[in-house]
Amino acid sequence: CASKAPTSGEVGRSQGQWAAQQQRLDELQGWELQGKVGLRTPQDSISANLDWLQTPYYFRILLSGPFGSGRSVLKGREGRVSLTTGEGRAEAESPQALMQQELGWSLPISALTQWMRGLPADRPHEVQKDALGFPTLLKQDGWRIDYRAWTRVGELWLPRRLKMTYDDLDVTLVVTRWQPEFADDD
Amino acid sequence: NEGAERLTRMLEQVTTYTADFDQKILDSGGQRLQEASGQMWLARPGRFRWEVDAPYQQIVVSDGEEMTLYDPDLEQATVQPLDERVTHTPALLLSGSADELTESYEVTRSQQGTAETFTLIPNNPDTLFESLKMTFYSETLGRLQMTDSTGQRTAIEFDNVEQNVEIADSRFSLELPEGTDVIEQTRS
Numbered sequence: 001c002a003s004k005a006p007t008s009g010e011v012g013r014s015q016g017q018w019a020a021q022q023q024r025l026d027e028l029q030g031w032e033l034q035g036k037v038g039l040r041t042p043q044d045s046i047s048a049n050l051d052w053l054q055t056p057y058y059f060r061i062l063l064s065g066p067f068g069s070g071r072s073v074l075k076g077r078e079g080r081v082s083l084t085t086g087e088g089r090a091e092a093e094s095p096q097a098l099m100q101q102e103l104g105w106s107l108p109i110s111a112l113t114q115w116m117r118g119l120p121a122d123r124p125h126e127v128q129k130d131a132l133g134f135p136t137l138l139k140q141d142g143w144r145i146d147y148r149a150w151t152r153v154g155e156l157w158l159p160r161r162l163k164m165t166y167d168d169l170d171v172t173l174v175v176t177r178w179q180p181e182f183a184d185d186d
Numbered sequence: 187n188e189g190a191e192r193l194t195r196m197l198e199q200v201t202t203y204t205a206d207f208d209q210k211i212l213d214s215g216g217q218r219l220q221e222a223s224g225q226m227w228l229a230r231p232g233r234f235r236w237e238v239d240a241p242y243q244q245i246v247v248s249d250g251e252e253m254t255l256y257d258p259d260l261e262q263a264t265v266q267p268l269d270e271r272v273t274h275t276p277a278l279l280l281s282g283s284a285d286e287l288t289e290s291y292e293v294t295r296s297q298q299g300t301a302e303t304f305t306l307i308p309n310n311p312d313t314l315f316e317s318l319k320m321t322f323y324s325e326t327l328g329r330l331q332m333t334d335s336t337g338q339r340t341a342i343e344f345d346n347v348e349q350n351v352e353i354a355d356s357r358f359s360l361e362l363p364e365g366t367d368v369i370e371q372t373r374s
Contacts, residue, residue, distance in 0.1 A: 034220075034241055038260035045264060045369045047257045049242060051220045062219045066236060066246045066255060068211045068332070068340030069314050073219065084213075086314060086334040174259040176242045 013150055013157055018118075018134045021156055025117055028156070030055040030181035033116075037063060038172035039105060046105075050173070054113060055181070061095075061109070072103065078110075107171065108141060115145050116173075118159050142166055153178040189295035190288035193304045196325055197284040202353045203228040203327065205344035209238075214337030226344070232268060233358040234281045247360045248281070254360050263362050266371040279318070280327070291318070300324050315340075 032053050039046045048070070051062040060075035072085045074095055082091045083098045092098035099106035111121045118135050120127060125140035134157070138145040149161035158180070162173040204227050211220040224238040232250035245256045248268060256263040279287060291306035302325075306318040315332035322328065326349065330342040362368060 036242065036257055036259045038257065038262050040369075045262075045371065047255065047260050047262055047264060049220065049222075049244070060219075062211070064211060064220060066238070066244060067342070068209060068220070071211060071334070071338055071340075073213065073338070084336050084338065086336070086338070089336055172260050172262070176259060 013132050013134060015132050017157060024156060025119065027183045028117060028180050029183050032179040033175050034177040035173065035175040040170040041105065042168050074099065108143065111141055116159065118147060151178065153180055156180065187293065189304060190293040192295060193293055194284040194288050196322060201230055201350050203349050204351060204353065205347040207342050207344055209340060209342045212339045212341065227353055227357050228281045229353050229358065230281050231283055232281050235357050245360060247358055249358050256360055256362060261365065262367045264369045264371050
């Protein structure tokens with residue numbers, strides 16, 4: 001009888017892969033990712049394109065609407081961050097303070113560099129895992145992060161869809177393209 | 187003035203406009219921050235569809251009364267009335283009435299070979315951009331470039347342009363899938 005070739009399509013996640021990739025995940029020191037941010041507060045709702053460049057010394061996050069409208073570029077490094085919008089440029093020490101001041105809402109950018117990889121920041125937290133050992137829920141800093149979908153990038157599983165809530169702020173983060181950078185990449 | 191009249195005349199000849207677009211967002215230093223491509227349909231007055239298909243998906247549709255932004259990744263659609271501020275987005279600008287355009291902008295014209303460029307400076311400071319350049323190649327719109335007050339630019343190139351060709355009404359309406367989170371926004 002015809003032997004059934006393994007389908008090359010999306011191979012599902014399997015037991016233990018999350019634990020096995022922890023070391024590799026730590027070597028993930030930077031990335032370029034494209035995706036979407038949906039944000040809802042009782043007063044407002046925003047949906048924007050997300051372009052995030054992360055390196056060990058520098059980050060740049062672009063939020064933009066259709067036709068490049070409503071463009072905001074948040075960039076800098078620990079201690080010195082700038083936010084450029086259509087109206088002007090502002091600087092501050094932390095990305096969160098700057099976003100809150102300029103945009104009226106903010107995302108915990110520093111913690112997000114861990115949460116985006118499915119990892120908690122180095123502070124008290126609570127993690128729930130699914131049957132395969134992958135995180136499904138992370139609670140930290142008053143945020144609740146639900147990992148709704150994963151995607152295979154090279155030999156790593158990385159989150160594709162995150163639902164984050166904090167009080168009455170509801171954020172959806174969808175990554176449409178991950179391009180990881182590893183410590184040993186030349 | 188002469189530039190405004192010329193632009194008005196050229197825009198008024200266009201009842202529908204269809205094209206593939208390639209959009210680049212550049213920082214003030216000219217570095218490319220984002221690129222996206224897709225298709226645009228436009229029917230004057232006020233109707234258009236802006237469909238991004240790479241590297242992400244997003245659809246903006248206006249039926250002349252309201253504008254819907256649908257994001258399939260977010261499973262979310264925001265619907266807002268076509269109001270003053272929104273009408274300064276490029277697609278709506280093109281589908282607006284020609285004299286309305288030339289009333290709200292200072293228009294100057296320049297020519298290099300077959301490329302005729304109109305530079306529009308908005309009279310209303312509350313506009314999304316500080317200047318808009320529209321470049322026509324043998325009287326067909328080929329390029330748009332918006333610059334904001336910090337020098338960030340959005341450059342849109344149009345290709346495979348078809349003008350005054352019949353466009354089905356259904357193009358300017360949007361069937362949202364089951365379960366889409368629809369958000370009615372009163373102000374933009």
